[in-house]
Amino acid sequence: MTTVENEKPRYKYIGSDRKRVEDPRLLVGRGGYIADLKFPGLLHAAILRSPVPHATIRSIDATEALKLPGVVAVVTGEDCKAHMNPCMNFGPSSIPQFPLAVDKVRYVGEAVAAVIAESRYIAEDAVELLEVEFEDLPAVTNPVAAMEPGAALLHDGHGSNIGYERTFEFGDVAGAISGADLVVEDTLHWGRSAGMPMETSGAVARPGLNGVLEIYCNSLNFSYFSFLIAGALKLPSNRLTMNPVPAGGSFGSKFTAHKVPTLAGFLALRTGRPVSYVEDRLDHLMNSDHHASDRYYDAKMGFTSEGIITGLDVDVVDDYGAYMQFGVGTHGNAFSQIVGPYGFRNVKYHLRAVLTNKCQQGAYRGFGSEVHNWVLERLIDKAAVELGLKPEEIRRRNFITNDQFPYKIPGGNVYDSGNYPAVLDKALGMIDLEHWRSEQKRLREEEGRYIGIGLATTQERSVFSATEFWALNDNPDFPLTSSPESATVTIDPAGQFQLLLHCQSMWGNSPETVGTTVLAEEFGIEPETVNVRYADTARALPGTGPGGSRYTVMLAGAVRGASRKLQRKLIDIAAHSLEVAAEDLELVDARVQVKGAPEKSLSLPELASTAYFFALNMPPGMESGLEESYTYDHPYTTLPSADRSDLGVFYPIMGHACHIAVMEVDPDTGTTKFLDYVAVHDAGTMVNPKSLGGHVTGGAAQGLGSTLYEELAYDDEGQFKSSTFMDYLVPTANEVPPFRIGHVETPSPFTEYGIKGGGEGGRMVTPSVVSAAIDDALREYGMRVRELPVKPATIVATVQAAIAESSK
Amino acid sequence: MTTTENSPEARYAGDTRTVTLRVNGQEVTREVPTRTTLADFLRDDLDLVSVHLGCEHGVCGCCTVLLDGGSVRSCLMLAVQAQGHEIETVESLSADQNNLHPIQEAFAEEQGLQCGFCTPAMVLRTKEILADGQERTDDEVRHEISGILCRCTGYQNIINAVQNAGRKLRCGGAGGCGSAHDEAKGA
Numbered sequence: 001m002t003t004v005e006n007e008k009p010r011y012k013y014i015g016s017d018r019k020r021v022e023d024p025r026l027l028v029g030r031g032g033y034i035a036d037l038k039f040p041g042l043l044h045a046a047i048l049r050s051p052v053p054h055a056t057i058r059s060i061d062a063t064e065a066l067k068l069p070g071v072v073a074v075v076t077g078e079d080c081k082a083h084m085n086p087c088m089n090f091g092p093s094s095i096p097q098f099p100l101a102v103d104k105v106r107y108v109g110e111a112v113a114a115v116i117a118e119s120r121y122i123a124e125d126a127v128e129l130l131e132v133e134f135e136d137l138p139a140v141t142n143p144v145a146a147m148e149p150g151a152a153l154l155h156d157g158h159g160s161n162i163g164y165e166r167t168f169e170f171g172d173v174a175g176a177i178s179g180a181d182l183v184v185e186d187t188l189h190w191g192r193s194a195g196m197p198m199e200t201s202g203a204v205a206r207p208g209l210n211g212v213l214e215i216y217c218n219s220l221n222f223s224y225f226s227f228l229i230a231g232a233l234k235l236p237s238n239r240l241t242m243n244p245v246p247a248g249g250s251f252g253s254k255f256t257a258h259k260v261p262t263l264a265g266f267l268a269l270r271t272g273r274p275v276s277y278v279e280d281r282l283d284h285l286m287n288s289d290h291h292a293s294d295r296y297y298d299a300k301m302g303f304t305s306e307g308i309i310t311g312l313d314v315d316v317v318d319d320y321g322a323y324m325q326f327g328v329g330t331h332g333n334a335f336s337q338i339v340g341p342y343g344f345r346n347v348k349y350h351l352r353a354v355l356t357n358k359c360q361q362g363a364y365r366g367f368g369s370e371v372h373n374w375v376l377e378r379l380i381d382k383a384a385v386e387l388g389l390k391p392e393e394i395r396r397r398n399f400i401t402n403d404q405f406p407y408k409i410p411g412g413n414v415y416d417s418g419n420y421p422a423v424l425d426k427a428l429g430m431i432d433l434e435h436w437r438s439e440q441k442r443l444r445e446e447e448g449r450y451i452g453i454g455l456a457t458t459q460e461r462s463v464f465s466a467t468e469f470w471a472l473n474d475n476p477d478f479p480l481t482s483s484p485e486s487a488t489v490t491i492d493p494a495g496q497f498q499l500l501l502h503c504q505s506m507w508g509n510s511p512e513t514v515g516t517t518v519l520a521e522e523f524g525i526e527p528e529t530v531n532v533r534y535a536d537t538a539r540a541l542p543g544t545g546p547g548g549s550r551y552t553v554m555l556a557g558a559v560r561g562a563s564r565k566l567q568r569k570l571i572d573i574a575a576h577s578l579e580v581a582a583e584d585l586e587l588v589d590a591r592v593q594v595k596g597a598p599e600k601s602l603s604l605p606e607l608a609s610t611a612y613f614f615a616l617n618m619p620p621g622m623e624s625g626l627e628e629s630y631t632y633d634h635p636y637t638t639l640p641s642a643d644r645s646d647l648g649v650f651y652p653i654m655g656h657a658c659h660i661a662v663m664e665v666d667p668d669t670g671t672t673k674f675l676d677y678v679a680v681h682d683a684g685t686m687v688n689p690k691s692l693g694g695h696v697t698g699g700a701a702q703g704l705g706s707t708l709y710e711e712l713a714y715d716d717e718g719q720f721k722s723s724t725f726m727d728y729l730v731p732t733a734n735e736v737p738p739f740r741i742g743h744v745e746t747p748s749p750f751t752e753y754g755i756k757g758g759g760e761g762g763r764m765v766t767p768s769v770v771s772a773a774i775d776d777a778l779r780e781y782g783m784r785v786r787e788l789p790v791k792p793a794t795i796v797a798t799v800q801a802a803i804a805e806s807s808k
Numbered sequence: 809m810t811t812t813e814n815s816p817e818a819r820y821a822g823d824t825r826t827v828t829l830r831v832n833g834q835e836v837t838r839e840v841p842t843r844t845t846l847a848d849f850l851r852d853d854l855d856l857v858s859v860h861l862g863c864e865h866g867v868c869g870c871c872t873v874l875l876d877g878g879s880v881r882s883c884l885m886l887a888v889q890a891q892g893h894e895i896e897t898v899e900s901l902s903a904d905q906n907n908l909h910p911i912q913e914a915f916a917e918e919q920g921l922q923c924g925f926c927t928p929a930m931v932l933r934t935k936e937i938l939a940d941g942q943e944r945t946d947d948e949v950r951h952e953i954s955g956i957l958c959r960c961t962g963y964q965n966i967i968n969a970v971q972n973a974g975r976k977l978r979c980g981g982a983g984g985c986g987s988a989h990d991e992a993k994g995a
């Protein structure tokens with residue numbers, strides 16, 4: 001069910017449930033995915049991955065492998081050392097990374113050698129024939145132990161296993177905590193999961209003409225960062241062309257996942273032939289460029305007796321794994337909404353990012369802000385219980401109020417707009433909590449059943465600015481401030497539209513639907529008639545791609561910008577042809593007409609014909625053709641202060657959500673079941689409510705996975721334990737409840753049409769609301785979710801311990 | 809010291825066999841290496857790239873095809889095991905994106921897909937479960953599609969699509985029975 005506040009439609013196309021223009025090709029099985037690409041003479045690579053967590057590579061013997069008929073080459077870290085520069089890296093330069101391990105392996109699954117053969121079957125046979133000698137080093141698996149003196153070092157050149165440490169304080173936290181009437185504290189652990197799309201990352205690389213290397217890949221969104229891959233491959237930037245390939249899902253896992261295309265490119269350069277490397281599921285599970293956050297918290301929050309938050313004190317140790325390619329951007333995300341939707345002003349955040357023998361971290365839907373939100377909401381729920389306040393009441397008392405926007409939070413980011421009470425009220429209106437609260441009592445008393453109610457909110461920061469990549473560092477190597485998006489709109493000589501997007505943006509979101517909807521709004525054409533293409537990097541204007549829920553906002557800005565330029569040209573041509581002043585013309589329903597006299601008009605095909613074929617009918621000096629491009633820069637960003645007491649505005653387009661879950665928990669088995677679930681989101685102006693609802697639902701299902709099922713587990717020796725989908729439990733339809741979705745629309749004052757991002761919020765609140773519902777169901781046993789995923793065994797153990805205690 | 813352990817079985821023996829089967833209504837005869845999976849055979853030899861490989865170990869279901877009308881995971885079968893059988897991939901419903909089959913159309917209407925990677929499998933599974941012509945509850949559909957993982961949709965719109973497709977098929981085609989579409993959804 002989808003409900004929307006009643007309002008008269010402001011737009012003809014934007015805001016209605018239209019079919020997606022991407023879907024017909026996907027429904028006939030022609031998604032154009034990376035594994036579908038075939039080139040003559042294409043070779044296939046398979047990778048030998050490290051079976052040990054930490055070791056020196058003593059030798060690699062490829063003799064037997066190379067004897068196998070069909071094997072073309074074996075490439076190792078030695079080749080990388082000789083012929084490559086380290087991969088692109090936004091972390092410390094003292095932690096370099098190559099696509100194949102150089103000298104040493106640092107986690108189970110790290111790539112050691114690549115075999116290139118005529119088929120994947122042969123390549124995999126040959127991988128088994130490689131002989132590698134490893135000299136084991138002590139495995140560093142516990143991030144706290146990793147910081148102790150004497151711990152084995154992951155990177156000698158870095159000199160320590162602490163990749164980053166810093167304390168940020170905004171306001172007076174000591175005062176806020178010591179002056180509080182109530183202080184709640186908790187020790188929390190958010191476990192590792194990952195985006196885990198059904199399609200893995202992959203790339204096909206082939207030598208092209210003029211010494212150009214062509215790489216096709218599904219995992220690089222920044223069109224203006226491909227020079228960094230060229231740099232790793234020691235190619236001039238104009239001799240590398242990256243071709244965007246649609247992806248079968250990403251959720252962060254393909255966000256700048258550069259090792260796969262870099263490796264494919266390197267293998268094509270080494271062999272001089274086209275090479276395909278598509279991860280299999282094992283490759284992806286243990287080495288998917290990145291896993292997501294793995295954080296240990298000691299957190300404290302102060303409250304007045306009325307439940308008003310006075311301050312937050314967070315100490316977080318993040319188990320980063322073996323490399324730090326994204327630096328601490330996932331914590332930058334936490335800073336973007338560090339106070340949630342609440343008005344408190346005092347925050348302290350002590351961060352240690354620790355290197356261990358595990359896969360490195362990177363993006364996953366929420367990019368680390370969802371973890372901080374869980375901590376925030378866990379503490380507020382604890383305080384609510386101690387103060388005897390309902391969860392909705394304690395939140396309502398702390399909300400930033402509607403008259404405070406735009407609102408600058410501690411740390412410097414700005415929330416553009418919001419209406420938090422409206423979202424809460426809408427959610428409360430969709431479910432009868434009083435009924436469920438009395439049912440909870442009745443079922444407990446009459447049937448011995450345990451029902452819990454959880455309610456939680458989240459901010460959904462959207463549209464990142466590139467300053468967040470480095471704002472937490474004092475001396476960043478490359479403090480870039482651009483994160484633009486581009487679009488090119490062409491009306492062809494017959495009057496038909498082409499839309500060119502300048503990045504890899506089809507990840508399961510609907511960039512083509514968004515772009516064509518905006519074009520329809522601007523020109524009065526039908527969205528389905530537009531053809532959409534993606535530029536390769538030789539042609540591409542700056543494009544940052546999806547990520548941080550930015551693409552819908554940024555693309556709408558780019559397409560609208562290009563449309564306005566094109567509209568101006570059409571009107572000028574029409575003015576010249578019709579011999580009327582341009583001010584007296586307007587573009588309505590795909591025609592340029594005289595205001596007040598619509599019978600005097602020219603159609604788009606007529607104007608296109610003039611623009612392409614009749615130069616002598618054009619205004620003097622005007623260029624032939626009908627094509628305009630526009631690069632839309634971030635609508636609102638500012639620099640951090642030099643001392644980082646203010647991190648600047650970097651994530652200001654702020655959505656909001658409230659979820660309410662009713663769950664039943666079986667204390668004997670630890671299993672859970674949803675009885676109802678309501679999710680209300682405010683993503684500003686909606687482009688396509690059904691699509692947004694789909695993203696909320698899909699995101700919430702992933703949040704549920706992170707909360708109850710999914711875990712990328714390592715044992716104490718550093719061995720990886722989640723190497724199949726039998727171990728890493730992606731929720732099936734049986735686990736995901738029917739979420740009831742509602743929307744509130746608070747337009748952004750800073751974006752075109754008032755759109756906000758909405759791609760991640762679903763995942764950002766489910767962990768909090770499910771944790772709260774489980775606690776509520778088993779409150780009499782002192783249940784408190786402190787670690788995700790919450791396993792049935794943990795629930796049962798808590799209940800059993802409480803029973804044993806009470807029977808003493 | 810750890811050394812990688814090799815089991816150099818001579819598995820690249822290159823054994824081949826001739827296989828004859830029907831694929832999307834056409835008889836096909838090919839010489840294939842015996843170890844070629846049905847999925848790779850369909851994708852690489854017959855260019856039916858709608859068969860998607862999500863795990864290659866039998867869990868995700870993205871490689872689902874219909875074998876004699878029932879769903880199988882084509883990554884877990886060898887091509888030679890399909891000898892004499894009838895295989896359907898999503899192209900058998902419609903390979904023409906301008907003229908979709910009612911089930912495909914229902915998925916489009918309900919946005920029962922996002923990235924499209926699980927979609928051919930979900931569409932084929934829908935065909936299989938709707939073959940009995942019966943109405944079913946959302947919960948029944950939920951259970952019946954649970955053997956295929958979708959990472960994008962959270963399943964609800966897929967369930968809506970199956971129900972929508974069921975109405976279309978029971979009414980004999982895309983437009984039939986008026987606008988059953990939203991009202992029966994039980995929102």
Ligand code: FES
Nearest residue numbers: 862864866869883
């Ligand atoms: S690819 Fe066959 S079940 Fe996953």
Ligand code: FES
Nearest residue numbers: 922926958959960
């Ligand atoms: S639509 Fe992406 S996996 Fe189902």
